[in-house]
Amino acid sequence: EAQVTQNPRYLITVTGKKLTVTCSQNMNHEYMSWYRQDPGLGLRQIYYSMNVEVTDKGDVPEGYKVSRKEKRNFPLILESPSPNQTSLYFCASRGRASGSISSYNEQFFGPGTRLTVL
Amino acid sequence: ELKVEQNPLFLSMQEGKNYTIYCNYSTTSDRLYWYRQDPGKSLESLFVLLSNGAVKQEGRLMASLDTKARLSTLHITAAVHDLSATYFCAALTTSGTYKYIFGTGTRLKVLA
Numbered sequence: 504e505a506q507v508t509q510n511p512r513y514l515i516t517v518t519g520k521k522l523t524v525t526c527s528q529n530m531n532h533e534y535m536s537w538y539r540q541d542p543g544l545g546l547r548q549i550y551y552s553m554n555v556e557v558t559d560k561g562d563v564p565e566g567y568k569v570s571r572k573e574k575r576n577f578p579l580i581l582e583s584p585s586p587n588q589t590s591l592y593f594c595a596s597r598g599r600a601s602g603s604i605s606s607y608n609e610q611f612f613g614p615g616t617r618l619t620v621l
Numbered sequence: 622e623l624k625v626e627q628n629p630l631f632l633s634m635q636e637g638k639n640y641t642i643y644c645n646y647s648t649t650s651d652r653l654y655w656y657r658q659d660p661g662k663s664l665e666s667l668f669v670l671l672s673n674g675a676v677k678q679e680g681r682l683m684a685s686l687d688t689k690a691r692l693s694t695l696h697i698t699a700a701v702h703d704l705s706a707t708y709f710c711a712a713l714t715t716s717g718t719y720k721y722i723f724g725t726g727t728r729l730k731v732l733a
Contacts, residue, residue, distance in 0.1 A: 536721065538723075553719065559719075562720065562722070610721070612664040614663050615662075
């Protein structure tokens, strides 16, 4: 089944304790992205990656790191989490043109990770 | 800088009625997306609109794009309770970066 998976789904941690949220997709997609969702603010893009070893900042990258060493994985790293990073996080992926325009442009979202930083 | 404004933020409507959600964006973007999110769930892609005048329909939902007016609309025809959800539009920057900018969402509640 084509999907984007994230782990963990729920995480409660304390300020300053480094954490990693994993994201993996099995659709051979080039483009991957991380978002955070906060009430009243919609989704805001944190980082995105156009392909392996190619990453770029979204609108709210401060306090986050990413890496793209393999095509299928795009982990989100919080080196020193703070309470203002308490949020719902989504990973998404999107493929390149492969005969179907819709598959090229459509983003597939993971199930989300609810992070609480105390 | 691309900004996306969506309205209304909240919409409560009776079953059987029609309504439209509006999505304005501030600078050139050739790609406009609509997503649906049910409470506690992830986002589901509804429509991808790629060019001026594009219109797509799925069931009671119809999306359109006017790139000259920088406006996309999501029209709901004869609403049913199952359409209750939050709807987001998003635009893709295409000038050297490839960022998705989302609207704040429209929470739709369809009353029986």
